[in-house]
Amino acid sequence: MISFASLFLVGASPIDSKIESTRYAASFAQSTLLALQNSTADEFGGFEYQLDTLSFEPNVPLLKESAKRNLRHKALTQLLIEDALFNLHIEAEGVGLEPLGPSWGMKSELREFLKDVLDKLIGGRFGYRLIVRTLPLDLGFVRVHFESESKNFDEGAQRKLCSETIVATLPISQEELTRRIQKVLDTTLELEPDIGAEITLELWS
Amino acid sequence: MEQLSVGEDLFATLAVVGLFVLFITALAHSYQLFTERRNAYESFDLTLDIAEDIKNRVLADSPGSIDLTTDKLENHSKLLARESIELRVEVRTLGGEVLLAHGPEQNQLGGYFSPPCSISLPVAVTRGQGSAQLCELVVWVGGR
Numbered sequence: 019m020i021s022f023a024s025l026f027l028v029g030a031s032p033i034d035s036k037i038e039s040t041r042y043a044a045s046f047a048q049s050t051l052l053a054l055q056n057s058t059a060d061e062f063g064g065f066e067y068q069l070d071t072l073s074f075e076p077n078v079p080l081l082k083e084s085a086k087r088n089l090r091h092k093a094l095t096q097l098l099i100e101d102a103l104f105n106l107h108i109e110a111e112g113v114g115l116e117p118l119g120p121s122w123g124m125k126s127e128l129r130e131f132l133k134d135v136l137d138k139l140i141g142g143r144f145g146y147r148l149i150v151r152t153l154p155l156d157l158g159f160v161r162v163h164f165e166s167e168s169k170n171f172d173e174g175a176q177r178k179l180c181s182e183t184i185v186a187t188l189p190i191s192q193e194e195l196t197r198r199i200q201k202v203l204d205t206t207l208e209l210e211p212d213i214g215a216e217i218t219l220e221l222w223s
Numbered sequence: 224m225e226q227l228s229v230g231e232d233l234f235a236t237l238a239v240v241g242l243f244v245l246f247i248t249a250l251a252h253s254y255q256l257f258t259e260r261r262n263a264y265e266s267f268d269l270t271l272d273i274a275e276d277i278k279n280r281v282l283a284d285s286p287g288s289i290d291l292t293t294d295k296l297e298n299h300s301k302l303l304a305r306e307s308i309e310l311r312v313e314v315r316t317l318g319g320e321v322l323l324a325h326g327p328e329q330n331q332l333g334g335y336f337s338p339p340c341s342i343s344l345p346v347a348v349t350r351g352q353g354s355a356q357l358c359e360l361v362v363w364v365g366g367r
Contacts, residue, residue: 038267042342045275049344052287055358056347138317138359139345 043144043179043221050139051184051219054094062138064090065097065131091222094135095217096188100148101128102164102215103188106152108202109161114203144179145171145222152188152215157208162199164215170223183218266340266364273303274342274362277312288347288355289314291323302327309366311339314348315359322348322358339365 059065089097105147132148140146147169154163189194195213200206227309281299284290291314300310341363347355 038264042267042271045271046344049278049287049346053345053347053357056285056288058354060354061357073287 035132039223040179043181043223046140046144047180047182047219047221051095051182052216053139054135055073055094055184058091058093059097059131060090062131062135065092065128091152094132095184096189097128097131098217099186099188099215101166102150102152103190105166106162106164106199108199109163110203111159115144116135129166129168133170136168137170142219145169147171147220147222149220150215151218152213155213160199160203162213177223179221181218181220183216185214188213188215242321263340267342269308270340270342270362270364272298273308273310273364274344276342278346278360282360284349288349289360290349293323293325296325300306307366308364311363313361314346315361317357317359326363339363 089100092100136146136148147167149165149167151165152163154161194209270306277296277299278289281295282289282292296312303310309327311328312323313321314323315321341361342358343361346358346360348358349355
């Protein structure tokens with residue numbers, strides 16, 4: 019009986035350690051998302067990218083400089099939402115069409131910039147995956163959506179501890195967005211009001 | 224035959240007492256492990272509660288950002304001290320520069336039975352003119 023009692027006590031745990039680590043991870047993820055909403059790119063040396071307005075590489079420094087877009091004053095979540103807006107993917111009957119604006123270059127540069135930021139904030143404590151996606155807009159034969167992810171997993175990362183999400187509206191009027199999509203499709207459309215974008219941060223152990 | 228029987232009885236009694244003492248020692252050791260684990264979880268839970276409270280209420284400026292004023296923190300520390308909880312709070316930049324340090328050094332936090340527990344959370348510190356600096360809030364709790 020005493021042996022059983024000992025075994026029971028050793029095996030028994032007042033609180034599951036998984037619950038504790040999950041609780042900490044959830045709090046950490048919420049804090050990270052809130053911090054990203056409040057901190058500007060300037061904190062991390064600023065963010066700029068080259069507008070993809072010219073089909074050739076200009077050798078004139080003045081032209082190169084004028085095609086640069088400096089976004090050091092923007093909050094990090096604002097950058098993510100702008101990236102989603104400028105790189106919305108349009109599919110007509112399953113065929114992908116060209117992106118909506120000249121800011122295609124933002125995509126890859128923002129990935130690198132964001133990875134640096136997240137590595138500084140989260141790296142070492144947890145593995146992470148940050149997913150930005152718009153709620154897909156289904157208009158029958160046309161589908162408008164955006165999805166991107168930045169992640170840093172160890173090979174050994176096995177367990178998803180938590181997943182926290184914030185939702186934002188794309189900073190563009192419905193009319194302007196409809197006009198941009200119509201320009202690509204060359205047809206008239208009726209859009210839903212407000213396209214939302216979700217920013218989800220998953221933490222892994 | 225009589226002497227042999229007494230010896231056997233004595234041996235049997237000693238064996239039973241020895242086993243009993245062994246089992247009781249094992250039980251006491253198990254209970255000690257159990258209480259250590261429970262205390263560790265409770266300290267962690269308490270530290271996380273306090274850290275969230277400091278971030279979301281005591282130092283909160285606007286949702287998600289904090290202000291580095293020590294008055295409220297001072298009052299909060301006094302309230303916790305009444306419950307025999309000692310507190311140290313640090314706000315550090317991601318480069319490691321300490322912007323705010325409040326409370327006794329972590330090695331001075333009274334921990335008669337267990338070492339102080341610490342939690343760190345990312346925060347944005349308000350700098351004025353709408354800008355904020357990304358930092359780390361570290362909270363140590365001890366002396367319970």
